[in-house]
Amino acid sequence: MKRSPGRIAGFALKHLLKKPATIAYPAAKLEIEPHYRGKIQYNADDCIGCNLCVRDCPASAISIVNVGTKEEKKFECHLNLGHCIFCAQCVDSCRKGCLSFTPNIELADMSREALKVKL
Amino acid sequence: MSKITIPIGPQHPSLKEPGCFTITLEGEKVVNAVVGVGYNHRGLEKACEARTYIQDLYIIERVCGICSHTHSTAFCQAVEELAGVEIPRRAAYIRVIMAELERMHSHLLWLGVAAHEIGFDTLFMYSWRDREKVLDILAELGGNRVNYGINTLGGVRRDLEPQMADEIRAMLDIVEEQNKYYIQLALSETTLAARLSGIGKLSHEDALRLGAVGPVSRASNVDTDIRVIDKYAAYDEVPVTAITDDHCDVFGRAVVRVLEIMESIKMIRWSLDNLPDGELTAKMPRRIPEGEVFSRTEAPRGEDTHYVRANGTDKPDRVRVRAASEANWHSVKHMLEGDYLADVPIIIAAIDPCYSCTDRSIVLRSAAGERVWDWAALRRYGIEHYKKQGFDASKIKIAERKIIR
Numbered sequence: 001m002k003r004s005p006g007r008i009a010g011f012a013l014k015h016l017l018k019k020p021a022t023i024a025y026p027a028a029k030l031e032i033e034p035h036y037r038g039k040i041q042y043n044a045d046d047c048i049g050c051n052l053c054v055r056d057c058p059a060s061a062i063s064i065v066n067v068g069t070k071e072e073k074k075f076e077c078h079l080n081l082g083h084c085i086f087c088a089q090c091v092d093s094c095r096k097g098c099l100s101f102t103p104n105i106e107l108a109d110m111s112r113e114a115l116k117v118k119l
Numbered sequence: 120m121s122k123i124t125i126p127i128g129p130q131h132p133s134l135k136e137p138g139c140f141t142i143t144l145e146g147e148k149v150v151n152a153v154v155g156v157g158y159n160h161r162g163l164e165k166a167c168e169a170r171t172y173i174q175d176l177y178i179i180e181r182v183c184g185i186c187s188h189t190h191s192t193a194f195c196q197a198v199e200e201l202a203g204v205e206i207p208r209r210a211a212y213i214r215v216i217m218a219e220l221e222r223m224h225s226h227l228l229w230l231g232v233a234a235h236e237i238g239f240d241t242l243f244m245y246s247w248r249d250r251e252k253v254l255d256i257l258a259e260l261g262g263n264r265v266n267y268g269i270n271t272l273g274g275v276r277r278d279l280e281p282q283m284a285d286e287i288r289a290m291l292d293i294v295e296e297q298n299k300y301y302i303q304l305a306l307s308e309t310t311l312a313a314r315l316s317g318i319g320k321l322s323h324e325d326a327l328r329l330g331a332v333g334p335v336s337r338a339s340n341v342d343t344d345i346r347v348i349d350k351y352a353a354y355d356e357v358p359v360t361a362i363t364d365d366h367c368d369v370f371g372r373a374v375v376r377v378l379e380i381m382e383s384i385k386m387i388r389w390s391l392d393n394l395p396d397g398e399l400t401a402k403m404p405r406r407i408p409e410g411e412v413f414s415r416t417e418a419p420r421g422e423d424t425h426y427v428r429a430n431g432t433d434k435p436d437r438v439r440v441r442a443a444s445e446a447n448w449h450s451v452k453h454m455l456e457g458d459y460l461a462d463v464p465i466i467i468a469a470i471d472p473c474y475s476c477t478d479r480s481i482v483l484r485s486a487a488g489e490r491v492w493d494w495a496a497l498r499r500y501g502i503e504h505y506k507k508q509g510f511d512a513s514k515i516k517i518a519e520r521k522i523i524r
Contacts (some may be wrong), residue, residue, distance in 0.1 A: 012241060021248040053390035058174035087177045087268050092276060
């Protein structure tokens, strides 16, 4: 390589004609990997209310409540998106496979209350 | 000539995180430097004691935003050793692949930051653009750009599918070509060499004496690479070469880092070709038997050590983390002295400092001087403090803890 100052000039000129490497988010759409850990999904039909997900959650963001009776159980999953760290440990902990993650990452809201969602 | 003392930080344009460097100048020359860290103490170690091992995994991962994988690997290794569990070979290989991808993105990040500190913003843009490619792969493998969450106690959480291996190979080809250009640039670009040579001198003897780790020590020709001297995960099979350099200055550190990216690319390719089949996790007990263990890994910044003490329950009794930057602060003080004020930002940046990783304890400073307190004294102080605010915490019972000397 020739030893001269401004050696990067050729490289810079070459890149002048290339497309930008950045994405103009949110105007342009952001491509999210299908494996990305976003908001979790809940399937109440398979849930047995073992609370393993609640026990393992590092951020105490998830809770499973029984809204039915003692005999006729009906579970609901409540998630605080403001607390959730999107580690998906609850998905790993669930023995029945009723929790799964989606690549949904656009979850921002102006109020804190709106971040407490029922799945 | 009269001396003048100036503070650099806690908020300063050249520092990316809060840290205070009190610099005493004689003209333009630094005659004394005092490193002050502790602005980012988050109480992570204490938080670990109140949570289960599984939950701690995610706290430990958040010790550092750049080398999150290496921290969780060190913690997992410690807990696995306490439980007497050996992880499957495939899991060990995936840990190595993640660790090397992380090293690549960390070194590309450093290259950008260092270029920015010396006013070479073109290189900063280029290296960060290439880093994005590595981050995309990490996001696909782990599920997140920064906190990959691939490690779990007893193995890894996600498999590396064949189509992902192809994507990694394609990315490696692009980054390798770019990196060859950076190596050429680092080794022969006269402006870069002129700016970085001879500043932040740390001789071989001083690096040993001050206990420098990682690329800082390797640039002073000290052969310390935990992947070589204390092999963990799959490094016993993956061929590793420790990169050393004898420039002993900031230029040497840049050379070591760009060459290490090449080494990482080689290692990832080798691991992908020789990835064994098998299980991803070994069965781990929830309660970890009593004992204490010390585990270390090679983070992109150097040696990262974790100490875990278990008491037979599902929560650890004590977790201690010493991140690589913490070991390098002594060298920073030594390197700053004798150099010019204009070189201070790049000398600090050359150790690739991670301030929040470093902050592990609080020293109370008052008119009576500095005091270091033990648990009992700290608890008494806390009770008194809250009593003044109208809250009596003395009735709350806490478990007896052994005091660590």
